[in-house]
Amino acid sequence: MADGCACDRHAQTYLSVEDALTRGLAAADPIMETEILPLGEATGRVLAENCISRVEMPAFDNSAMDGYAVRLSDLGDGPLFELSIAGRVAAGDSGAHTAPAGSALRILTGAPVPADFDAVLMQEDCEATPDRIRFTRRPKPGQHIRRAGEDLRAGTPILRRGCEIGPREAAALASAGYGQVTVYRKLKVTIFSTGSELKQPGEDLGPGQIYNSNRYMLRALLDKPWIQLTDAGPVDDDPVILEQVLSQACDSSDLIVTTGGVSVGDEDHMPRLFAKIGGETDVMKVAMKPGKPIMFGRRGDALYIGLPGNPVSAYVTWQIIGSQLMMRRAGLRRVPPAPQQAILAEPLQRRAGRQEYRPVQVDGIAPDGRPRLRLMAPSYSGRVALLAQADGLAVIPAETASLPEGHALDFLRF
Template identity: 80%
Template sequence: MADGCACDRHAHMYLSVDQAQNRGLAVSDPLTDTETLPLIQAIGRVLAEDCVSKVDMPAFDNSAMDGYAVRTQDLSDGPLFDLPVAGRIAAGDSGAHSAPAGSALRIFTGAPVPDDFDAVLMQEDCETTETGIRFTRRPKPGQHIRRVGEDLKAGAPILRRGCVITAREAAALASAGYGAVKVVRKLKVTIFSTGSELKQPGEELGPGQIYNSNRYMLLALLDKPWIELTDKGPVEDNPVLLEQVLREACETSDLIITTGGVSVGDEDHMPRLFAEIGGQTDVMKVAMKPGKPIMFGRREGALYIGLPGNPVSAYVTWQIIGSQMMARRAGLHRTPQMPEQAVLAEPLQRRAGRQEYRPVQIEGVSVEGAPRLRLMAPSYSGRVALLAQADGLAIIPAEIEAMPEGQGLHFLRF
């Protein structure tokens, strides 16, 4: 390679982001244990079974409007129609109403339409008289009637296993008649931060000490109804203590997540310790910036993910690789976040070789309606405050050295 090349000279030794993601997913076996819960308790949990509708939706012919039910066969050729009103049907009534030939029934939205009535007139299209209603537009058969099974037939699929039961899924399950559902048991996750330099926010900092931001970042990222979280806090760089905490976590957890200690320095103990307690370890150097070092491994039923100690690197590595591994482990059938198309609001110069995830702010929109991205500081890997100020991450392909203003690129919105 020529001396003047701006490329990362060691990029050929790294895995691509896609390779790293695939390698991580390959060892992230989904949980198989399930439990059946009342629907109200299952909200926020991971569905463990494919669900089909137990009922026709709607379950009966019903009115789509407030108005009047009529029999079109009773109507003359017009142009003016006068019908007496022989009764009233509200939502929740049985629908077993009879009416003389040539009469209408007052009906409300959601009310059952009697079998021999085949159209509903909107009340706005009718004039009330002393004896009934008058209208001028002849209705068509089926007008403003929601037919039984029109939305979904009994036995038709409604949800696939692996989805999180949020508002839309809960509504669908309730409408389909599910009083209880089978869900994946909660994922048992243990987290701890490595580093003798770490202090908790609010404590006084000594020489060489920093506040532990990674702990609170992970607590926020893992605050999910389908996770049972154990927080071990910070653990100093003592191999004996680190091994003890790591071993205990492996015996009680489905997933262990740590920050720090995964590179190649003298104080980076985690790869060696995990191997010494019987774990199968894969330490990866990934062609991504930030977040080059990441490790993961398996020990019996526990999956371990070791993130970099730098908080920006830890966040980006988690979002791009770690979160996908956790989702698969938890039994989620999940499509990774799809990037948006955006354009640069300013030119870019950089060193090629690694795929970069640069914090950006949205500065208006292009003529085509795409977000215009203002790049934040080029040196950002240690500046965690930038993440809070950013609107997302611009994805700069590994081979790119320069991009002009207005150039299109992909963008992951926070």
């Protein structure tokens, strides 16, 4: 693509958040390479296979309680039942126990229930001596017995490809007999911040300089077990250096994320440079607040996301759009941010036109249980301290100019 073509094509195009996200997801092809890991080393990785249970879960009839296994055929009409204790079955035993007619077996939780026993009495329901039990309530067939396969039958699906392996998934895989699993390789991500004004925390600030908060925000957002992160650091607004760093990142990464340099100022070089190195830009401007200047596109196998330089804008555009593209690229099943319903604690007045994600604080709970939201400052794109004080983002539709106190709206809690 000729230098400048991509950015000129979309220079005056404003997409809705939904359309921008759809376009971005279409460009974010999932990686396909996989590796096999022992289950104990797969925590936090992205599952690359559909998994079925290899065994019955549970694998055998077992006792749900500490108590006594009985045969209903040994019980008379009551009202008092009395049986001798013929043995003891513990977890890990074979279950090949026999007992003469008219007797019970002491049984512990998780122990296999012998084939001809059809109920378990809780020990609390029995009067026991070392060799006999007495009880007055006749048990029901199958009482306190966990039947083989009642959780899952062998061959039943348990996990789908694309899930992140956490504690619950690891437990399910272990129970189903998986000693190793196939996962997607780690997503190779490179980040860097643009701007000659940036200094690192701990350094002295000179005139016109600011601390680089975006770098550390991105490092925290991308600190995931399924990511191999390369931090290319801050890069001055020098087109030659920026082009070199961007090109190298595209050659070695699945995903490149930058902050700054994507608007229309004299030092906003990224759209032009990305086109110059052969990148195809998919989005330039999105009708959202904050975050109107955002771009993403492809060069070869690399997906590029250019976030705004203002910290709040960078955070919001990443959470709403960027993170969704990253998850798809990594092979994760996409799970959009799930809003909850909340109500305004005060009236809202604003200029309509862009879908807004306003930082808010929770100011109590309404009688119906919904959180009440107090709007924070209307001008906030560079106020990272305000973002740290917020409880989440209120989602204000693009066409909305005013809302009364008590009006319902979506709330994305941090």
